[in-house]
Amino acid sequence: MIGIDLSTGMLIYLIIWLLTIAILWARELWRVKVTDWRISRSRLFRCDHCQYAFLTKENSNITRCPRCNSMCILRKNNSF
Numbered sequence: 001m002i003g004i005d006l007s008t009g010m011l012i013y014l015i016i017w018l019l020t021i022a023i024l025w026a027r028e029l030w031r032v033k034v035t036d037w038r039i040s041r042s043r044l045f046r047c048d049h050c051q052y053a054f055l056t057k058e059n060s061n062i063t064r065c066p067r068c069n070s071m072c073i074l075r076k077n078n079s080f
């Protein structure tokens with residue numbers, strides 16, 4: 001059996017908690033970076049069927065309208 005004194009045990013306990021907090025903090029920073037919304041003209045879509053304007057996360061040229069579920073194609077010179 002491994003015998004440790006109280007101060008060593010408390011130090012190990014503290015290190016484990018600090019590592020846990022650091023891991024959770026890094027995970028939160030990564031999650032905020034991944035799910036961050038930035039409004040830009042390239043991500044703004046307008047549905048041709050219902051004229052609903054919405055933002056999309058992906059930087060793609062085609063997406064589905066959240067209102068009518070029809071396919072929307074991004075045009076380069078769309079004016080709002």
Ligand SMILES: [Zn+2]
Binds near residue numbers: 050051070
């Ligand atoms: Zn629509």
